[in-house]
Amino acid sequence: MSHIALYRAWRPQTFHDMVGQRHIIKTLQNAIRENRVSHAYLFNGPRGTGKTSAAKIMAKAVNCERGPAPEPCNECDACQGITAGTVMDVIEIDAASNRGIDEIREIRDKVRYAPSEVRYKVYIIDEVHMLTTEAFNALLKTLEEPPGHVIFILATTEPHKLPATIISRCQRFDFRQVSLEEQTERLRLICQEEGIQAEEEALSYIARLSEGGMRDAISLLEQSAAFGGESITLEGAVDVTGGLAANQFARLAEAVRDRDAGAILPLVEGLMQAGKSAEKCMENFIYYFRDLLVLKLAPQAGASTERIVDDGRFSEMAQAFTAERLFRMIDVLNRYQTEMKHALQSQTLFEVALMKLCTMNEQGETVERDAASGGGASSGGSQTGSAAGQGEITRLQRQVEMLENKLEQLLRNGVTAAGAGEASGAGQANAGNANRRGGAARGAFGSAGGGGTISKPKLEPFVAALNGSATSQIRMRWGELLQRVKDAKITVHAWLVDGDPVSAADETVLVAFKSMMHRETTEKPVNRELIEHVLREVFGRPIRLATVMMKDWQAAAEGGAARQETAETLQLEPEDEPASKPEWVEEAYKMFGDQLVELKSD
Known part of the structure; x- marks a missing residue:
C-alpha cells in the first residue's frame, strides 16, 4: 500500500477516530447535540494534530442526513459526498495560495446564497494566517454577522499572526501534540490491521521523531515499512529517517x-x-x-x-x-x-x-x-588530571585576589605611585583614568623608561606658551607630520591621530589624548622614537614628545586663564600673583567659569 493510500485509509472519519484531542471532541459534540453550533471556529495547533480532519468531521456532523449528530454516519449521501469532496457547499480553501482580497471578496459575495445540497455552508480556510491584511479586513464583517446557514472554520499553525479582531469573533480550540503513548498505540493498531511486523522500539522511535504529529508518524511508518519490506526494525527506522543509532x-x-x-x-x-x-x-x-x-x-x-x-x-x-x-x-x-x-x-x-x-x-x-596523557585516557585518569589542574587554578585565583586586595587598600589610603614602592607603583599612576584592575596591567606599556607608568608632565610651561609662536608653528605643520608618520608606519598614525597638539615649549610638543589606550600606545618607546624622528625631519631640530590626557590639559589651561584674569583684575603682574587663592575663589571659578566671575579687592 502506498503512503498516500495508507494515510487516507487511516485519516479520521469520525470524532472517535481522532487521537489526543478529547477535550476538543467533547466540546464540539456537546455543541452539536444541544444545537449550539457557533458561526465561526478557530482551530490552531502544531502540524499533523488533526485540525483539518476535525473541520471536515464537523462539516459532516452538522450536515449528516441523520443529524445534526455528534458523530457522522459516513453512510448517507451528504457524509460520503463531503468525504469525497464533491459537495459544493463545503468549500476547503488553502490560504497559502489564495491569500488575496479578491478570493475573500468572492466568499463574501457567495455566503448570502443558501446551500443547495446540505444543511449548512461550511468554509474551511487552512493556513489562514497567510492571508493579507486587506483580505482579513474583507473577511472581518462576514465573520461578525454571517448568515445563519454559514459556518467558518479557520485552521492555522501560527495563531499569533492573526489580527485580534479575527480571533475575538471565533471560538478558539487549541490542538495539542499527541502524546507518545497515544501515538504508539495508534501505530501498533495500524501495523496489526495492515499486516506489518514492527518492533516496539521502532514504533516508539517513530512516535518520538514525529514530535507529536500523528500525520507525520503515519508517514514515517509507511516509509519505514517500505524500506524494511513490510517489517520494521529499529535499525531500519533509524537509517531511513536519517537519525543516529x-x-x-x-x-x-x-x-x-x-x-x-x-x-x-x-x-x-x-x-x-x-x-x-x-x-x-x-x-x-x-x-x-x-x-x-x-x-x-x-x-x-x-x-x-x-x-x-x-x-x-x-x-x-x-x-x-x-x-x-x-x-x-x-x-x-x-x-x-x-x-x-x-x-x-x-x-x-x-x-x-x-x-x-x-x-x-x-x-x-x-x-x-x-x-603525555594521550587522547584515550580513562575516565578515572581524566578526573585525576582534572582535579590536579583545578587545584592549580584555585591557587592562582587566590593569589590574584590577594594582590587585588592589596592594591585596593593602597588606593583607599591615597598612596602615590612613588610612595607605594616599586612593586605597586605600576598601578597607582593610572588609577584616576582606569579601573583598579586595569591600572596595574597598563603599567606594562611603561614610559620612555620602559618599566614604569606614564607620568604626567609639568603643564605650567605649556600653559604659559599656549599662544606662543612655537605652538602656532606646531599646529600649522601638524597635518604634514601626521602624513609622514602614516607613510613611515600606519599603525602608529592610527594611534597618534587621536591626539591634539595643544602647546609647545622648551623644544617639546605636548599632545593631548581623549583615550588612555591611544596615549599609552603612542608612549611606547618604539612608537615615541618614530614620532620624534619625524619631528626632527619636519622642523630640522630635535623636538621631544610629551603626552597628557585631554581632561587634565583642559583643567590646567582653565586654571591658567583664571590666574591671568585674577592678576589683571587685581592690577598685579602675573609674577606677583600669590601662590594660592582662597578656596571659595577656586570654587567660584569652577562653578561659573572665568567669564562670569569678576574678582575685586576691597
Whole structure:
C-alpha cells in the first residue's frame, strides 16, 4: 500500500477516530447535540494534530442526513459526498495560495446564497494566517454577522499572526501534540490491521521523531515499512529517517566524557559520510544530553529516548557527568547550534562544538590536556588530571585576589605611585583614568623608561606658551607630520591621530589624548622614537614628545586663564600673583567659569 493510500485509509472519519484531542471532541459534540453550533471556529495547533480532519468531521456532523449528530454516519449521501469532496457547499480553501482580497471578496459575495445540497455552508480556510491584511479586513464583517446557514472554520499553525479582531469573533480550540503513548498505540493498531511486523522500539522511535504529529508518524511508518519490506526494525527506522543509532550517540558521549578530542573528528566524519546532517546531529546531541540531565536530576521520571535502547548503559553514562557540566555543555551546544544556521561549514562548527566540550572543566573554563596523557585516557585518569589542574587554578585565583586586595587598600589610603614602592607603583599612576584592575596591567606599556607608568608632565610651561609662536608653528605643520608618520608606519598614525597638539615649549610638543589606550600606545618607546624622528625631519631640530590626557590639559589651561584674569583684575603682574587663592575663589571659578566671575579687592 502506498503512503498516500495508507494515510487516507487511516485519516479520521469520525470524532472517535481522532487521537489526543478529547477535550476538543467533547466540546464540539456537546455543541452539536444541544444545537449550539457557533458561526465561526478557530482551530490552531502544531502540524499533523488533526485540525483539518476535525473541520471536515464537523462539516459532516452538522450536515449528516441523520443529524445534526455528534458523530457522522459516513453512510448517507451528504457524509460520503463531503468525504469525497464533491459537495459544493463545503468549500476547503488553502490560504497559502489564495491569500488575496479578491478570493475573500468572492466568499463574501457567495455566503448570502443558501446551500443547495446540505444543511449548512461550511468554509474551511487552512493556513489562514497567510492571508493579507486587506483580505482579513474583507473577511472581518462576514465573520461578525454571517448568515445563519454559514459556518467558518479557520485552521492555522501560527495563531499569533492573526489580527485580534479575527480571533475575538471565533471560538478558539487549541490542538495539542499527541502524546507518545497515544501515538504508539495508534501505530501498533495500524501495523496489526495492515499486516506489518514492527518492533516496539521502532514504533516508539517513530512516535518520538514525529514530535507529536500523528500525520507525520503515519508517514514515517509507511516509509519505514517500505524500506524494511513490510517489517520494521529499529535499525531500519533509524537509517531511513536519517537519525543516529544508539551506539553512535554512546561513542560520541564517551569521547566527550573522557575529554578525548582526538576521537571526535573520525566519529563526525563517519556520520557525515553516512549522509547525516550536521544540524540534525547537533539537535539530537542536545536532546541526548538533556535526557542525561533529566535522568540525573529526576531518575524517577525514567527519561527514555528514541536514541537509547540499553537503559543500563544510559544510566552509567549519566553518572559519569555532573549536573553542572551537563548544564554547561547544553549551553555551549545551543550557542553553536544558533551559529550553524548562518554558517557555510556546519560540519566544522559541529566538530568545534564537540572539541569545546572535551576541553571544558567543571567550571566551564577551557583547559589544555597534558600531551603525555594521550587522547584515550580513562575516565578515572581524566578526573585525576582534572582535579590536579583545578587545584592549580584555585591557587592562582587566590593569589590574584590577594594582590587585588592589596592594591585596593593602597588606593583607599591615597598612596602615590612613588610612595607605594616599586612593586605597586605600576598601578597607582593610572588609577584616576582606569579601573583598579586595569591600572596595574597598563603599567606594562611603561614610559620612555620602559618599566614604569606614564607620568604626567609639568603643564605650567605649556600653559604659559599656549599662544606662543612655537605652538602656532606646531599646529600649522601638524597635518604634514601626521602624513609622514602614516607613510613611515600606519599603525602608529592610527594611534597618534587621536591626539591634539595643544602647546609647545622648551623644544617639546605636548599632545593631548581623549583615550588612555591611544596615549599609552603612542608612549611606547618604539612608537615615541618614530614620532620624534619625524619631528626632527619636519622642523630640522630635535623636538621631544610629551603626552597628557585631554581632561587634565583642559583643567590646567582653565586654571591658567583664571590666574591671568585674577592678576589683571587685581592690577598685579602675573609674577606677583600669590601662590594660592582662597578656596571659595577656586570654587567660584569652577562653578561659573572665568567669564562670569569678576574678582575685586576691597
